[in-house]
Each structure stands twice: as C-alpha cells, then as structure tokens.
Amino acid sequence: MIKYIYYSWSIFFLSLSFFFFFFFLYVTMNFYVIFIEYTLFNYNSLNLSYLIYLDMISLLFISVVMFISSLVIIYSYNYMGHMSYSFYRFFFILLIFIISMILMVISPNLISIMLGWDGLGLVSYCLVIYYTSVKSYLSGMITCLTNRIGDFGLLVCSCWLISYGSWHFLFYLDFYNFNIFILLVVSSFTKSAQVPFSSWLPMAMSAPTPISSLVHSSTLVTAGVYLLIRFYSNLFLFNSFFVMLSIMTILFSSFCSIYEFDLKSIIALSTLSQLGLMMFSIFMGFSDFSFFHLISHAMFKSLMFLCSGIFIYYMNDNQDIRYIGSVSLLMPFSSSCFNISNICLCGIPFLSGFFSSDLIFESFSFNSYSLFLYIMFYISVGMTCFYSIRLFYYCFFSSFNMGCYICFYDYYNLMSVSVFFLSFMSIFFGGFIFWFFDLNLYFLYFPFLMKLMTLIFILMGFFFGYEFCLMKFYFFNIIFYYNFGLMINMSSYLWFFYYYFYFFFYNCSHSLLCWGDYYGFVGLSYLISNLNYFFYLFSMNSFNLYIFICVFFFFFFF
Template structure:
C-alpha cells in the first residue's frame, strides 16, 4: 500500500473545492442569488442562539480564491517543510485552522460570528509566526498578535453598540448606523490591514515560514480588513478624507521604505502594504467593486511572488539578503521567469492581471476629479512600485553572484515548481478573465490621450529610475537610510505614547493608590482585623467587662 501524506489529501480537497465554489459564484452572480443559512445551535424557552452564513457572489468568489491559493501553498509545503513527520503534520493542521478561520469570517453577515473568524485569524497567525521558535520569531509574533488584538477593541465596541439596533446582522442596517460605529469598524480594519499607524507588524511577520507568508500576505490575514470594509460599505460614511489620507500615505510611505530595504521578504511585504493602501484608498473614494477586483488579482500574483522568493531562500542556504544574490537567472531560469512575471504584474505592465485592476482604479480616480494632491500621490506611488521592483530585479538577477564560492542551485521539477507554474498562469490571465466574467468593464471612461498614457509613463519612468539608483552607491547621510529602513520609526512613536501615559499614571498614582487602599480590599481587611482584635481583647479580659457588656446589650434589646 502506498502511503500518501496528509498534504496531498488536503491539496486535492482545497483545489477541487475552490473550482466548485468558483463555478457556483459565477452562477450566483449571473442570476443575482443570495442565500442565507441560519443554524440553530442552542434553544432554551424563548432564547435561541443562531449561527448565520451568507452565500452570495462576493463571499463565494473570495472563498474560492482563498482555497485555491491555500491548495498551492499546501502543495508547495511538501518540499519546503517536508512531510511524514509529526512537526510537518502540526504545521499543516495549523495552516488548515488558519484557512478555516478565514472562511468563517468571509461567510459571516453577523458581527458576533465574524468575531469568531477574526479572533481565530489573530491567534493562529501568532502560532504560525513563532513556528521557528527563535527569539526573533517570538518578538515578531508578539507584535503581530498584540497589534491585531488592539484592533479587536473597535470590533467589540461596535458589537456592544449594535445591540441598540436589535440585531447584529449588519447587512440590513448599513445605512442606519451612526458614523461613529463605522469609525470603530474602520480602525479595527486598519490594524488588521496594517495601515498607518499600525504598519510595523507587517514586515515583522516575515519571521514566519515562506508558505505562511505567502498565504497571510496575499489572501487571508491582511485582506480580512479590506473584505470587512467592502461588506460594511456605505456611501454616507465612507466619504471620509482623513481615512483616505491615511491609506494614501500608507501606499506612499511603504513604497519609499521598500526602495531602501535589502531583505527579500521584507521588500515583498512592503509591496503588500502598498497594495493594501491602494485598496483602502479606492474604498474611501467610493470604488467598492474595483477594490474587490484588485483584492482578487493581487492575491494571485502576490502569493506567486512569495513562493518564488521562498525557492530562492530554500536553495541559497536560508539567505534573504538581495546583495548576496545576483545572477540567479543563470542557475534557476524557470523560477526567475515566474518571479519576473509576478514582479511585472505588480508594476501594472499592460495585459497582465495587475494592469486591469490598478489601471482601472487610477482611471476612475482621474475621472472622478479629485484634488491635485491625491492625484500626484497615486501616480507617484505607481511609479515607486515599478522603481523598487526593478531595483529588486537588478540586484537579484543582473548583479554578479556574491554568495558562496560553490554552487548548489538547480531547477529540478518538484512540487514547489508545480505550484508556481499554476499560479503564474493565473497571474497572467486572472485579471482579464475576472473582468470579462464579472462585467467590471461596463463603465465608459473618456480621458485625454496624455492622461490615459500617464500611468504607463510613470511605470516606465520608475523602471528606468530603478536601474539608475541601482548604479549609485550610498550618497545620502546614514541617518536617512536608517529612517527609511525602520519604517519612519513608527514603532518608536508608540513608546513615546506609552511613556507619556506611564508618567501621567505615576503622577496620579499616590492619590489613586491611597484612595483605592483606603476604600478597597486592603482598607477593609485592616478594619475587620481591628474589630476582631477588639472583640478578642474584651472576651479574654476580666469577666466583669464581659458581663457588663452582656447587660448593656440585654437592656438595649428589651
């Protein structure tokens, strides 16, 4: 009997389920179907506890994308993690728990049941980030977990707030909620999607194994916030310029930080942050369908980018520094081809999947007539994406080989290669395929010829500038590079906030502690002790006193 590992079983299950759910979602889209299931978990007298699930084309399409990428990641992990061992099976089941939490969040139209998947994502992501059990992993896991828990506060407040509306089924009440409730939801989603000022956990989460990074940063954890905002979308509350400014600055600053980073996985993580900023800003501009479209196409090429970088790290003896790479294209031509295709898709090169969604968002922005600042930030961020992608290409593919003096890299056909081949196909064709299937191209946009070409000009300008910057050595002050390398010291600002709060607490601690001790448990215990000592003293003393006290109480009772 041939022993087949759990990985193969779960790969086939996820893959066929994703295909089945995708076909179902198209059927629901064309017929405009929405199905809601209510499962009664508990009933006692007049109290009933229901679990609610919604199946419409948005939830089913996103479910199929998550399951498809998960199947490719599971197939990839056979070679990357290894199979037929207890530790690899443990890794598989943690990943499956993560996928299950994401699916629970996707199919929930109820804020209470969303909390189940939302918290599951936060806790299981902690287990995955600390998988390698080093000090760096533990610190990264703590930053990831605590930042996500910070976002749960907003969701819990909104759960309590919605009790006054009679139900937690938010789909029915989206145009009735006060704007403050939306602010709570948006802040929760900002922590999950790592927008400013909660951006530092996303590069820190790169301590996880590469298959996990691929899953987390393409279609699951970071996109949960964007998906929840798509579900909660209300034109009345989402036209908020402050949130738009924050998401645009996230897109801009992550692109700049990626231009000065040398860690391969961190560059890709910062590019994810940039794309999340693009999705969020398109949401706050009112383009909800285009944000969802970009969410699906981004999942395909970003997972491919991570999986290809995992193969480089796997064959280069766990090296992630792009300065040590160089000339990989000579040793691994197939993997490098897939990597370059996903990089070009990220840049928005015409007729690859990223072009259809990114170009469409930017054309709609130009058509809507936003102010000059928003216009420039969008186009400069588009150019910066091409800039750091071309810089990464020149460092890893063109530069001389700087690693070991012997070479052990090869391009043999294993499960890792199979998964990236399938994802490469979808990275090229998913954009036009989804645009045709979902009728996103029904909008008629007329722009001047120069404005039409402006996005393409910025992309090619960014590619050229990346080549020029690659030739330069360090020509700025060292503090400039440290400033960008540490993400504008964003993590340190939280320390100043903590320091201020701590000093304020110390200033008031004398009054707080003294009043608390006087009226609290400590003061109460002192008085009880005094009373008991008093009674003990009189009961052990002269019999006359005891008799006298008895007579006094006796007369009082009469």
C-alpha cells in the first residue's frame, strides 16, 4: 500500500511539472500574465478572496520545484525504509511542505504569502527533528527561532502595507517606503541564511538527506531570494551595504567548507555560498540573472545531495569524507553523477552552472565597482573550486579508510532512477533556459584577459585545492581546523573571544578575575535571579502593601 502511495504521488507531481512547464512556454511566447481571484467570503462590503498570480517566473519555478519533489519522493521510498510506520509521517510532512512552497510562489498578496512562508518554517522544523535525537532537537530549535525573526519582519511589512490601500504588493512597488524594503531584506536574509543569520543552515543538515535535497537546496532557502525577486524595484539597485553582506556570506561559507569534514555540511556550505551569489546579483541589479541561477542551481545541488545520500546509505551511515575514499571504484554510476553536480557547481563551461554564474560574473565586471570588491568576488569563485576539488579528492582519490569487511556496490534501484534524471537536467537544463530567454544575445565586450578571468580563477582554485589536499594539515596547525570549521556558528567564535580575553586578563592581573563573567551574561543572570527573588518576597507580603502601592502610583501619575 505504501509503495503505491509513493508511486502515485511521484507520478502526479511529475505530470504537474510537465504541465506547468508547457504552460510556462505558452505564457512566455504569448506574453501573458494570468491573474486569478477566488472569492472565499462575501458579506456586504466585506470581500475575502484568494489571489493567484501566474507569470513566467512563478510557472517555471513551480515546474522546477515539482520536478525535484517527484524525484525526491521516489528516492525516499528506498532511502527512508518502506517497512516502518514513520514512513507515512515522513511522506505527509513532505507533502505539506511542497504545498506550502507552491502557495508562497503563486501569491501576489503579502497575507497569502505569509500562509506559505509560515508553513515552510513550521514544516522545516518538523523535518529537521525527524530523527528525534538531541542534536536534531537543538538544530530544529535554532532553525525555527532564526526563521521566526524573518516571520516577524514580514508581519510588520503586512501591517505597514495596508496603509497603502492593499496587500497586493505587485502594483505599488515604486511607491513604498525604503524602510519596508529593509524589513523585507532582513526577512529574506533569515530564510536564505545570509550573514549574520547563517548558523542554522549547516545545523539543519541533521534532517534526512532527501529533505536536505529538497528543503535546503531548492525550496526553503530560495524562498527569501524569490521574495526579493518579486519585490524587486529601483530601491534595490547598487545597495553597497547588502552587497558587502552577500560577499561576506560567500567568503565565510567558502572558508568554513574548506575546513569541514562532514559531507552534508560541505554541501550545505556550498549552498550558502551560492545563495550569497544570488543575493549579490539581486543587489547589483541583475534580478533576472539571479532567478536563472536559482533554478539551475536547484537542479545540480539536489543531485549532489541525493548522490551523497547514496554514499551515506551504503557506507553504514558514514558522513566523514576521510573514510569515503576510492568510492569511484565500487560505485561508478553514483560517483559519475556526483562529479557532474560537482563540476556544475564549479562553473565548468557548457554545463548548467556555467551559463548562469558566468553571466553574473561578466555583468558584474562590466559595472564600475571598486577593485577590492572585484578581487574579493573572484577569490570567492576560486574558493568554490577549491573546496569542490577537495571534496572530489577525499571521496575518490584518497585511500579507503573504513573497515576492510565492508563491501558495497551500485544497486540500480529507485534512488539511481532519481539521480539519473537529475544528472540529465543538470547537463542540459541551463543551456535550454539560456537559449529560450535569448540570454545569448546579451552582448558584453571585454578585453581578452578579463574575459578569461573566470576560467583562470576556476583553474587556480583547482590547482590550490589539489595542492592543499596533499598536506597533512592546512597551515600545519590544528587550531585552524577548529576555528574555521566552527566559524559559521555564532556561539563558537564568540566563545573563542571570551576564552582568549579571559585568560589574557587572568594572566595580567588576578584582581581582574571573572570581570567578563560579572559584567557579561553571568552577571546578568545573577541580577535576574535576584530580581526574581525580590518579587517573590514582595508577593508574600500582606494585601495592604499592594493597596498602598496602587494608590501611590495613581496619585503619582494622575
């Protein structure tokens, strides 16, 4: 019975994906925009209606989401184990998540967007804590609370927008106050895990791998990018502060992935780097290129997560890349698909990742921005190839370090079917969209060296990544692993600051011992506990004291 449920829903979503894709072709070629209003309740002057907005952006994004969802569902049948009763729970939570994402994509109304936005946050919490371990609970709590910040900003925007007469934001984008856009950017930063809200995305990798493939690569984390594309106006153009935050996100996530050994965390940090690139292109004024990179990135990043899930599945739930060596000899098909997604991420020419990322790089080079930002941007490109070749080396070139009695091979089941279709789309999808939107007519004239700059930094990233893999430790000091590997977690490097400052002052003078505790969070907690004790003693007194205080404050204020 469970088998037929998974098969039927997977076929249903795949059919809807093809339907919306052909509908997208029809709407784009005829320059149509479809606006549907469905009245839910009508009484006198009160009219409660639900709005659906279908244009080429929403239709293409729905098609991509449904295509990936159908393959993730059929992949989950083998990966999650179809003999357990929790299988039903996993499937229906996944179904609610897909519906919430579609509701957010098709809504031109900020209130109806909140319906899908809150659904994404709630269901993602349920999926992160699916394995019910202590680590999952902590990761789910950080994920939920960080996303709550963005929900608060979106609620304030909803209250603010009604002063303009309507929640249909698409018709008033040029009239809004700039502070509304600031709140929207902060809300999108929390959902898309930009700096300083980056800590939840690597921690959310405690969810099952199919969830990471769907939720943390192509739907949930791209919801903030999609919202900014929908709200895009001239107020976003060349905003230097947000451009620098996006560059910091790319650099921080790339640094952390260099010093990480967990397979899923490396892929999550690479997702964070690509999200920073999408945000960067939005604030530089290239919202169309950002959307193009969003949908092409969804294909090959979902493929990367699903291939890593196959490695974890067959290798006794091992996620440490130091133990996965020589897997290409035993699993050639899965390794080939994983390498396809890896080189798409690097931006190797004529694959899906190349068309969108190279368009952003060249368009940025054409603008007259600072030399420092130009250098930082291309260094981040090289670092993407750096950690990609490091992951490739550890998984396929290094020696096999697990138990000698373990034997595994490519078993061609439903997981292999999902991986095959995503590999096909990772190769051809970007080129098709590039041709369909006539982006090859976007003419930019560069000097020869600047034209080759992207390819030069890709090759430099490959070279340095391979050379550093041959070293025992980066910079021959284990402290770099510990510092940079935890840099994305806010608590970790704050703890290092406390640790170093504490011992510095302890060595200088014993009289300054515990000053950081006294004036920091320990002192604050001590003050709160004393206040709590004071109010407890106060509440134990007689009723006459309460009457006296009430009369006193009454005469004092009035």
